[in-house]
Amino acid sequence: MSVVLEQIFQVGFLAAIIRIATPLAFATLGEMFSERAGVLNLGIEGIMLLSAMTGFTATSLSGSLWLGVLAAVLTGALMGAVHALFTVALGLSQHVCGIGVTLFSSGLAYFLYRLIFGQQSVPPSIKSFETLPIPVLSDIPVLGPAVFNQFSLVYMAMAAVPLAAFVLYRTPWGLSVRMVGENPRAADSAGVSVIATRFQAVILGGALMGLAGAFLSMVQFNAFTFGLVSGRGWVAIALVVFGRWDPWRSAGAALLFAFVDALQLRMQASGLGHIPYEAFLMLPFIFTIVAMAVMSRNAVAPSALLKPFRREER
Amino acid sequence: MFRLEARTSTPAWFNLALPLLAIGATLVLCSGLIALAGAGVIEAYGVMFAASLGDSYAITETLVRATPMIFTGLAVAVAFRAKFWNIGAEGQLLAGAVASCAVGAIAMPGPLAMLLMALAGAAAGAAVALLPATLRVKFKVDDVVSSLLLNSVIFYALMALIEGPWKDSFSGYPISPPIEDSANFPVLLEGTRLHLGVVAAFVAAPVIWFLIARTTLGFRIRVIGENPEAARYGGIHVERVLISTALLSGALAGLAGVGEVGGVHFQVMSDISPGYGYSGIVVAMLARLNPLGVVPAALFLAAVMTGAEAMSRATGVPAFLSEVIQGTALLAMLVALLFTAYRIRRVGAAP
Numbered sequence: 052m053s054v055v056l057e058q059i060f061q062v063g064f065l066a067a068i069i070r071i072a073t074p075l076a077f078a079t080l081g082e083m084f085s086e087r088a089g090v091l092n093l094g095i096e097g098i099m100l101l102s103a104m105t106g107f108t109a110t111s112l113s114g115s116l117w118l119g120v121l122a123a124v125l126t127g128a129l130m131g132a133v134h135a136l137f138t139v140a141l142g143l144s145q146h147v148c149g150i151g152v153t154l155f156s157s158g159l160a161y162f163l164y165r166l167i168f169g170q171q172s173v174p175p176s177i178k179s180f181e182t183l184p185i186p187v188l189s190d191i192p193v194l195g196p197a198v199f200n201q202f203s204l205v206y207m208a209m210a211a212v213p214l215a216a217f218v219l220y221r222t223p224w225g226l227s228v229r230m231v232g233e234n235p236r237a238a239d240s241a242g243v244s245v246i247a248t249r250f251q252a253v254i255l256g257g258a259l260m261g262l263a264g265a266f267l268s269m270v271q272f273n274a275f276t277f278g279l280v281s282g283r284g285w286v287a288i289a290l291v292v293f294g295r296w297d298p299w300r301s302a303g304a305a306l307l308f309a310f311v312d313a314l315q316l317r318m319q320a321s322g323l324g325h326i327p328y329e330a331f332l333m334l335p336f337i338f339t340i341v342a343m344a345v346m347s348r349n350a351v352a353p354s355a356l357l358k359p360f361r362r363e364e365r
Numbered sequence: 366m367f368r369l370e371a372r373t374s375t376p377a378w379f380n381l382a383l384p385l386l387a388i389g390a391t392l393v394l395c396s397g398l399i400a401l402a403g404a405g406v407i408e409a410y411g412v413m414f415a416a417s418l419g420d421s422y423a424i425t426e427t428l429v430r431a432t433p434m435i436f437t438g439l440a441v442a443v444a445f446r447a448k449f450w451n452i453g454a455e456g457q458l459l460a461g462a463v464a465s466c467a468v469g470a471i472a473m474p475g476p477l478a479m480l481l482m483a484l485a486g487a488a489a490g491a492a493v494a495l496l497p498a499t500l501r502v503k504f505k506v507d508d509v510v511s512s513l514l515l516n517s518v519i520f521y522a523l524m525a526l527i528e529g530p531w532k533d534s535f536s537g538y539p540i541s542p543p544i545e546d547s548a549n550f551p552v553l554l555e556g557t558r559l560h561l562g563v564v565a566a567f568v569a570a571p572v573i574w575f576l577i578a579r580t581t582l583g584f585r586i587r588v589i590g591e592n593p594e595a596a597r598y599g600g601i602h603v604e605r606v607l608i609s610t611a612l613l614s615g616a617l618a619g620l621a622g623v624g625e626v627g628g629v630h631f632q633v634m635s636d637i638s639p640g641y642g643y644s645g646i647v648v649a650m651l652a653r654l655n656p657l658g659v660v661p662a663a664l665f666l667a668a669v670m671t672g673a674e675a676m677s678r679a680t681g682v683p684a685f686l687s688e689v690i691q692g693t694a695l696l697a698m699l700v701a702l703l704f705t706a707y708r709i710r711r712v713g714a715a716p
Contacts, residue, residue: 091509093452097692143699146450146509150646151699155692158685159398165683166402285517292510329525336514340500343511347504357509 064313065197070271072302072309073208074099074263078287079294079301080215081259085131087219087296088252089232089355093149094134095260096284097156102126102264104160107275108167110177116269119177120204123265124258130156131257132250139249142359153284164275176274180204204266211259215298228252232353235360245360263287289339295351308335375705380658383704384651387697388665394697395690404680416675417668425557429629431660431667433458433638435566436621437645438652438659439573440490444614445654446577448590449501449607451494453512454618455642456519460493461486461619463523465626466633469544478548479561483623490619491612493519498611502604516642524635531633541633550628560628567660569617574656576613586610618642647695653702666691 078099085092092098102123110119130152137148168175180202188199219225227248230238235245267283268275290308294301315331396406417427437454444451451457465486469478493515500506524539531541550560577583585606588596593603625637644666651665652658673687 093509093513137696137699141700141703143703146452147646147650148696148699150452150643151692151695153692154640154643154647154695155689158688158690158692161685162398162683162689165685282517282520285513288510289514327525327529329521329528333518333521336518340496340506340511340514340518343506344500344504347506352507357507 062193062197064317065193066201067313067316068306068309069198069201069205070309071312072305073205074266074271074283075287075290075305075308076208076212076302077259077263077266078284079290079305080211080298081127081256081263082287082291083256083294083296083298083301084215084219084228084259085253085256086291086356087232087353088228088249089235089353089358089360090135090138090249090253091145091149091357092131092134092152092253092256092260093146093288094130094152094156095149095287096280096282097153097160098127098130098134098257098260099264099267099284100280101130101156101160102261103268103279104164104264104275106261106265107177107268108164110269111175116177116180119269120262120265123269124261127261127264128254128258131254131260134257135250135253138359139246139253142361145357145359161277174274174276177269179270179273202270204262204270207262208266212298212302219298224248224251229353231360232355235355235358239360239362245362249360260284286335289335292352293335293339293342295346296353304335311335370708370710372706372708379705380653380655383653383701384658384662384698387651387694387701390697390701391690391694394693395686398686398689399680399682402680402682404682409676409680409682412679413669413672413676415672417672422557423671425554425559427664427667427671428563429558429560430671431663432563432566432624432628433621433641434644434648434663434666435570435659436617436624437641438648438663439569439645439656440614440617440621441645441649442652442654442656442659443573443577443586443617444494444610445649446590447586447607447610448593449498449610449614450509451497451512451611451614451618452509452646453494453497453515453642454614454621454645455638455640456512456516457490457493457615457618458622458625458638458642459516459519459523460489461622462626462633462637463526463622464489464619465623466541466544469548469626469631470542472545472547475547478545479550479627482544482548482627483565483620486619486623486626487616488619490617490622491615494611494615494618495608498608502607523633527633527635539635543632544626548627549631550624558629560624562624562628565620566624569620570656570660573617577656582606582609618645621645644691647691647698650695650698650702666694 078095082092082095105126106119106123109122110116134148134152137143138145182200183203184200189195219228227243230243231245231248239245267279272279286308290304291301294304311331311334315328319328399406399409417423437458440454441451465482468482468485496515497508497512500511501508527539527541533540550562553559577586585601588601589603589606597603621641626633630637648659648662648666651662669687669690673684676682677684
């Protein structure tokens with residue numbers, strides 16, 4: 052046990068947690084906005100992959116990292132708009148559309164990547180962001196170098212959590228989002244456009260998923276590989292439920308998952324583990340399923356989740 | 366002027382016309398990608414067709430590829446009929462594969478081994494599907510998310526097996542030990558991979574159709590899907606029917622895994638399913654949830670997958686086109702289904 056504790060309080064370990072949590076935080080916040088407005092987006096897995104590809108490609112061709120981030124965000128927003136077109140405007144079933152968006156986006160990501168870069172024995176890579184130490188704060192022992200000597204996208208994720216909470220709970224638009232997710236009929240009577248608000252929330256969600264994809268291909272791996280996302284989108288779906296559709300709790304859930312994942316990687320590397328590492332990777336899914344059963348008594352999910360809105364139907 | 370109007374009933378020819386419309390639209394949309402890759406659209410689709418349906422060997426390969434998708438397609442069709450949103454066919458398939466592989470590795474007479482493999486695989490798939498159904502019935506837990514998340518749980522369980530106790534101790538590769546030779550499904554046509562499981566899939570579709578269309582259980586499944594309140598009022602135990610549906614759906618998805626182990630791979634590895642569980646959703650939707658329609662829908666996807674490899678070799682268009690086609694076909698079909706709910710009516714010029 053003491054060996055495990057020693058491992059935990061190391062700069063490298065803490066930094067690893069932050070790095071694993073960052074794309075999950077973006078993705079989880081993105082899915083949360085979408086679901087708070089009443090739209091489940093199972094396209095997340097594919098949207099992250101396609102954004103990772105476009106971000107990587109834009110950087111690779113232009114040499115500009117921020118152009119890549121922009122491309123990834125726009126890709127995510129565009130695919131969010133596609134999902135909203137099917138589920139909000141046309142009112143088609145959200146889970147089936149989501150699977151369709153994931154199949155389409157993943158296929159397109161691989162197709163375009165192969166088309167642009169061909170089949171190479173060594174996958175092309177990009178020179179990623181440099182870490183950006185924050186003066187004073189980065190000098191704090193242990194915590195400083197781990198948390199405040201990070202990439203700019205990591206800081207963006209840290210800022211995104213309070214920002215998301217502010218937008219959702221303290222702005223008129225956030226109120227509209229919560230209304231159309233809880234009671235679209237009442238929102239409609241109050242003069243809130245259900246269709247427009249849902250479109251905006253799903254597009255914003257898609258843009259955040261795009262940032263998650265950009266972080267994976269442009270910071271974490273510096274390359275686009277097949278299986279780059281490998282279930283992280285599904286993890287985000289679980290974290291939103293586990294975090295009870297709240298930005299702070301969802302981000303906390305992402306950190307908790309990142310901690311378990313980082314621990315698992317350490318134990319694998321040090322040969323300490325007698326427990327197969329897959330047992331750790333399963334945990335968030337099992338916890339979420341258990342949590343869903345426990346939480347079901349005090350319905351916390353947005354009431355109108357999965358329900359299309361048609362004005363003429365009463 | 367045109368106006369959208371709600372429809373009360375749909376003509377029977379829609380069942381055939383809508384999937385064909387969706388597939389046609391998909392092929393037109395995806396031809397843009399072929400052109401982008403600098404190949405001739407007609408040529409690329411031509412190679413695809415020839416390599417999947419052009420000669421008898423190609424046809425057998427397409428049939429082998431269609432088999433798991435017939436099973437997962439049936440699994441999804443049965444579940445969706447009852448509005449049990451089983452997104453977990455992928456995990457149920459993997460569970461079926463693992464269970465049948467474990468049984469197939471035990472030495473016993475071939476026919477007995479194959480029977481037990483099928484039973485074990487179906488039971489494992491059913492057990493996995495039972496969980497989201499039970500959670501929904503007992504705790505009102507949303508079945509979309511729980512069945513989806515179980516896919517990841519089962520996948521990691523499979524990985525733990527093949528990287529742990531089942532790992533090949535000679536090569537160190539994460540693959541399971543092979544099943545006994547006697548448990549390999551017999552090949553029906555010398556020189557091809559056409560195995561017994563293919564026949565099983567083609568038998569399963571009409572059997573499931575009969576079950577849904579002509580039996581009491583099938584009637585109940587349809588009623589709880591269409592109108593659960595009326596079902597309850599009519600004395601149907603909705604929860605019990607939902608559980609039965611889940612067991613049936615999971616067993617069918619499990620059989621998809623059995624076929625892959627017994628007839629194609631003879632062992633379990635991490636990529637035993639290239640997403641056949643998710644493809645099952647595409648198949649079921651294209652089939653309009655009709656078990657008989659599942660067969661041609663699965664054959665279409667299988668032909669695209671088999672043909673894409675050859676198309677890639679001949680024209681340089683990446684074979685990933687087949688995945689784009691799958692996703693596009695699903696979305697196109699969903700849009701086409703709008704025609705079952707609405708009709709476009711021409712109304713007289715505005716005064």
